[in-house]
Ligand SMILES: Nc1ncnc2c1ncn2[C@@H]1O[C@H](COP(=O)(O)OP(=O)(O)O)[C@@H](O)[C@H]1O
């Protein structure tokens with residue numbers, strides 16, 4: 001079922017490819033064309049992404065898989081506006097992100113993107129509820145924020161753990177708090193870099209189910225990186241990265257059933 | 263909403279900062295201690311110094327119309343010459359100074375004083391006067407009228423050696439006399455800068471001295487009728503027309519010199535205090551750098567979630583400033599307490615703060631807070647400019 005890799009199907013989905021250009025959703029949130037990312041370390045240049053195309057539509061559920069070092073985190077950092085591409089075109093709702101200042105990128109992140117990390121990164125001095133509120137703590141809307149945070153924690157099944165501190169929660173519970181946090185700004189995309197990497201299989205499965213439910217209920221696209229195959233089962237699309245190139249894109253969603261193959 | 267929640271909602275940065283500090287309690291406490299030391303150093307040195315100055319200036323109060331005349335001692339061919347004022351010199355001073363009171367003083371080079379039990383009063387000086395009642399008032403006992411066989415002593419000597427009128431002291435002056443005297447009176451405290459250093463002096467009647475020479479003369483003008491400037495000039499004209507024979511100095515000038523000298527010393531001491539605040543700044547900068555490194559990934563999360571650099575800087579600077587504010591809040595009452603103790607000691611009233619003295623406490627507090635704030639800037643700037651990707655790994 002995996003097609004022979006070539007220049008064309010080495011690209012992930014719709015963008016920048018004449019054969020699939022009709023399938024590009026007009027409402028794509030973020031899209032990249034021929035994106036290259038290089039790192040310079042000690043005079044040596046490492047090419048982490050060697051020209052990839054991607055696009056994320058609303059309520060997409062995309063799994064990114066591939067061996068360690070293949071560029072998955074790099075790709076997510078670009079999607080999350082945490083880093084800028086070395087070359088290629090990355091557009092957020094049609095605007096070229098390379099023209100953004102650091103301040104603009106920061107604001108766009110706040111408006112558009114939620115993050116979930118492998119190591120949770122909860123703030124130990126804040127309760128579960130406060131951790132969820134954290135991204136909005138500087139907004140002067142404490143009552144509204146609190147309401148929403150409570151609602152989200154209830155949604156992820158932690159309605160009875162609001163005032164617990166992170167060290168009083170299990171790994172799975174911490175990740176649920178982090179997922180609730182990622183949704184507090186009502187983002188369009190949640191980016192999760194190996195969210196189940198520190199969890200046992202059952203807990204990880206439940207986290208992914210949660211992602212699947214949330215992207216429907218909250219109308220949010222989810223892009224999750226993982227090296228566990230079972231994670232990919234739940235996704236609409238699976239993107240396989242190998243050595244900085246997209247080797248395989250498997251689409252399960254009806255409107256992408258055509259796939260990128262010519 | 264309860265008030266605490268309201269505050270947190272209102273000033274989230276401060277609330278976050280406070281909690282972050284409570285994470286490394288010991289480290290925060292050490293940084294605060296450094297600020298406390300700095301604030302106390304500046305505040306206590308400042309108020310203490312002011313109290314000391316006040317004490318001294320009070321001591322000068324009574325000497326507004328006073329000048330001292332001393333022979334301008336020369337050192338020639340291995341010998342000291344012009345070491346004394348003669349009776350004739352004293353007469354000339356009296357004539358020149360007009361209505362002024364002139365008090366010739368014997369200040370013998372070799373002398374000692376002993377109590378009846380034989381204890382030596384090391385720090386006591388012996389001076390011979392004709393009529394101390396012209397110049398001093400008694401704190402205890404009465405100033406003798408026709409002074410021949412008794413002595414009067416300074417307040418400090420009396421206090422340090424538990425002496426009172428009626429006690430006896432043995433006074434030995436080389437080449438002059440060695441005998442025991444009854445104390446007639448203890449003088450009112452005069453302050454250490456009073457002419458003759460009266461507080462540490464044992465005054466004996468001038469008639470005890472055989473020699474005719476005096477080491478010093480005190481000239482006092484009643485400032486309501488005469489001018490000490492005029493008297494000073496007249497004495498200068500009388501003696502120093504051709505060559506410098508005597509040195510005439512007004513106590514007022516000495517007071518100014520003292521104030522100036524004291525200002526320099528105090529500035530130096532406060533400089534030392536300021537250095538301790540510099541040390542506090544280093545401590546705080548170090549504390550904040552460590553905090554920034556420890557919390558790198560956490561700060562990365564804040565940045566990823568859309569906290570602008572400015573917010574991260576505010577958060578960390580708020581933390582360091584809280585250290586300064588807490589340090590100052592502890593340091594200020596401590597400095598005031600020490601100031602009160604010094605006031606009590608020197609001025610006899612714990613609340614005798616001067617505006618200048620209190621200003622030093624204010625300066626200490628201000629510097630403490632500002633130092634902490636400034637010390638937090640660099641670590642905060644550094645943390646905020648770390649790219650979130652690098653911070654998250
Ligand atoms: N900050 C960086 N500096 C230098 N090289 C990096 C940096 N981040 C990633 N790389 C390199 O880029 C490649 C892709 O890394 P990454 O995206 O983290 O892979 P993955 O997440 O798939 O394991 C690897 O070769 C890695 O060593």
Ligand SMILES: [Mg+2]
Nearest residue numbers: 072073074193
């Ligand atoms: Mg990775």
